[in-house]
Amino acid sequence: MLPVSILLVVGCLIAPLHGVPPIWSQPEQVHVSYPGVHGSMVVTWTTFNETESVVEYNEWGGKLFTLVAKGNATTFVDGGSEKRRLFIHRVTLSGLKPGSAYVYHCGSEAGWSDIFYFTALNESLEWSPRFALFGDMGNENPQSLARLQKETQVGMYDVILHIGDFAYDMDEDNARIGDEFMRQVESIAAYVPYMTCPGNHEYRYNFSNYKNRFSMPGDTEGLWYSWDIGPAHIISFSTEVYFYPEFGKDLISKQYEWLKKDLEEASNPSKRQTRPWIITMGHRPMYCSNADKDDCTMFESIVRRSLEDLFYLYGVDLELWAHEHTYERLWPVYKYKVYNGSAEEPYVNPRAPVHIITGSAGCREKHDGFIPKPRDWSALRSTDYGYTRMQVLNSTHLYLEQVSDDQNGKVIDTMWLVKDRHATAAWV
Template identity: 45%
Template sequence: MALLTELHRSRLALLLLCCISGALGRDLTIGGRAYIQSTSRWLPLYPVPRLPSVKEPSEPRNIHLSFGDTERDIVVTWSTVSKVSLPLARFRACSAPPHQPWQLATARSTKFVDGGPLKSAQWIHRAKLLNLSSGERYNYSVSSDGSVWYPAMEFRVPNVSQAQRSFAVFGDFGLANAQSLPRLLDDVTRQRMYDAIVHVGDFAYDMPDENGAVGDRFMQMLQPIASRVPYMTCVGNHEEKYNFSHYRNRFSMPGSSENFFYSVNIGPVHLVSISNEFYFFTNYGTAQLGRQYRWLDADLREANLNRTAAPWIVLIGHRPLYCSNNDSRDCDWGARTLRSGFNGHRWGLEPLIHKYGVDLAFWGHEHSYERTWPVHNGSVVGKTSDTKTYTNPRATVHVITGSAGNKEKHAYFVDKAPKFSVFRSTDYGYTRVTFFNASHALLEQVSDDKQGQVIDSFTVVQKRHGPFGWN
């Protein structure tokens, strides 16, 4: 509430200042405070939350949520500069009477040392809140000693009796030029639109920079969003430094693969996250590629046996299998490597996703938005005159959504769109996805350049979930 109060009190003054400056799209420092400018009418200047003072090394920071093994399990992750005596999370249903005791969860703590010259250290704490009540809102807080508690926050557990689930999906989101942040904050805090945020790689630009300080500031910038809604991730190329150590240590995804590959059922959606970076950073070896491929094969096989409970299979990764940007290395050689594998046959992803009927795939890496027809092996499958509704598609639909904003700014397209491409935009923005039920999903691309206008939308109607074929 403290952050929202500050936002509301300062909104008119910030709007006036923004109008006077006439320079949207830049980050500002006013009176020693950092702000992010945007085209959001609700919040034209977003005051970036400050990190705790170095004089308070035990004070919690970088608080964020993720799903555990199920959508009724929430993992609370936070960090402190120093080792603490008793890292705890407490939680209580909002509907509970005030006198009802808090439930406590003891956090597991690990020391993380940045690989830079200063070897900056911090402690990462993870508390699991298990078997939460379906559809319930919870208050929660964290503590370093069990006596002094961080101001209470709130999250909502998805209602398992209702099929609808909504996500915001984006990638390539940085500390500088974080264009989509103010509008996402409005979506999450004021409109309560999402059951999860899905970030498809490339964080902060870059988390290891300045001996890890950029990562600390980025995670603090995300806290007003990620402390309210599970923040689900996959790894990108900008996380590579020190063998992806910041990504492996800062996040808490399901499973036991150090966040690189995992899956979780969220309502009617089987969400599968993989590392496409394994294909390109082979200096760390290729054993992890084989492990991921075998895991993905087994996971998708099992997911197909569970289509009644989770009919939609959604794959997320960082680098796209299809794109039409004017970077031929990514959209030609890189995309072909991911589709077909090394030497055109080893660990290729496209045969698997077609074999097991992956409905939607979300990628980033290209700082733009693009969506495809249902496509397989470079060819459109079942193209019609209707670009707004895909009915019972027999191949995967790919969405590239890497334009949430970072210091590298936009990526541009080749002049002539390939046959597989339906819609392209270089506007800053992000994707909203709503799965209404087992058969209908709506995807919308929000433009920050156009004041939150939905510049592309389409519906997928799939009443024949299952494998697309073996070839």
């Protein structure tokens, strides 16, 4: 028999586990995003009890928490068997000084988050924003996350673009996997705007985990939207409308009409003169040279057939994709034909859009393979885990590089996209 003293200690340890309910009012899963309104930032977080939605903040170097903004919470009921209830809080910070750093925490008198910081987006057309971009990152085997955490927190990036497929999968275990993923990415997403698009792994319950957990611009639940940053206009859209018609066949036409209108406005000569770069991000690529029989491996790819002509017509400069768990850089391509600027400088004044596939951030499904012989339009391929960095330098120069996490952060590919002309005039 155990000594009385040990029994008492054991009793003290056991009793609270059974006698005290957990505290569900503590904020977690904090992340920020740009709402597409100048001088603003949205702070989003989760609690499991209903509480107030408050952000206390101030400029870096000032007295902490002298500014206060309030928002509201929406109830998210997961579609799993337990019908778990989450409270998703959103607070918009307005009147921010462009380029200024802010310190904040969020929550309510029932519980506060850790202290975080972010920098309000610079609104100058001369600004050269820096991005980290990737897709297909899960809870299990998130190979690139540690490097991204450190690089984000030391200020290497202004924006993160996550191009679909989160957690693997956010709905699993009655959405607890989604909770855990959002806790993991808090270490990057609470510091810089975390901008997203939906992927195929978000499809369950009509993409409900994606729609509820993220706060993107516009009023389409984050399925498609656009925003301006520096000299670039960025368009995020859903490739998944073509693959899940059970959630609404009308979404195909609605998105297409929205895309057409948005591209028309972005291509207006006065707009394009000041913000010349048009960059798209969608999950499933139009092209790829993988060996997994996905849509992009088919000659009549659904995504390519549906959108390639539209993007070409309005002079989209750069198309960012994920889905394939690899990295692939394409030559400038349109309808399977390569349109390099020249043999010596293929990406200087190319005559077709450039495609980048960056879906190798790391997940439990590991890598995808390539066909042995690359297609004529395939410039470089890698199966290393990693992610892409991008900087839009000015109206004529855009820089991309691929980081290999397998090789301890080595840059394994670089590319300058140089354009003296944008819009359809560039294709002549």
